[in-house]
Amino acid sequence: MSEQGRAAQRTFLVVVDESPEMRNALRYACRRAKRTGGRVAMLYVMEPPEGQQWGAVVDLMRQEARHQAEEVIRLHADVAVSLTGQPPAIHIREGKSRDELVKLLTEDRSISVLVLGSASSGEGPGPLVTAFAGKAGGQLRIPLTIVPGALTEAEIDAIS
Template sequence: MSEIATRPETTRKFLVVVDDTPECRLALRYAARRALKTKGQVALLYVIEPMDGPQWLGVRHIMREEAREEAESILHDLADEVQKIASLTPELIIREGQRREELLRLIEEDPSVRILVLGAGTGSEGPGPLVSALAGQMSGSFRVPITLVPGKLTPAEVDDLA
């Protein structure tokens, strides 16, 4: 028997790395539409990156709590959007650390993640550091396909593509 035939069935999970950018919302829309059409799931990853600032424990603790509250607020807002778009309840994931490292760790830990969906920025600074790293140097060794959603698309164009 082949390896594919003996592998337990898992749901195809579309993973979206989220933040508060407009291109993130387009990537989310694409992932939600694709998950709906393929009977998959959506997972939203928000990574709280290490903070620079005061070394005082109390202040650092407050800043960390505020960052977590912001992450939860953004995730819940985006989860509502997924619900409206595709009637799906996404998995919400918050991690702390460097965005790229936490993303790679999550993909290795969760075999149901089958597709990574990223929004590509349209500003003069380029598509974004995560897109540049993953779609560039690392793309050949990545375990899952990467779908880049251009930030210049309209929601209707995203719907057509999905």
């Protein structure tokens, strides 16, 4: 396979949530994908509803969570399209973020780089960054890129 063919298969996965640092991770992933001829994939993980005793209520909670997930993904997918010129691959799952991320990486072998944003506040880097930069890093089969949350768009553009 040619160098161009390999680059076209590169997929940058961003875990989508509503944190400010996620926007930096998304911008970085989009810029790298565009520059290398790759694409962006997005993963949104919904927390499972609590209280399994009321089936209809749980179903309604699950539907509302799915609707919220689709809305958040849609907004960020529009950003990805504007930066890359192509729609991202979208994955919406229910469960614990770390577990669902590892499952997706096992199932989708086209994903070649995981891009996470590190929080710029004093609260720490965030749970996924903490997990995968630490002991859980062995669960990853691909490189992890951590984008600092304090970077400006211009700084991200300069390094990507």
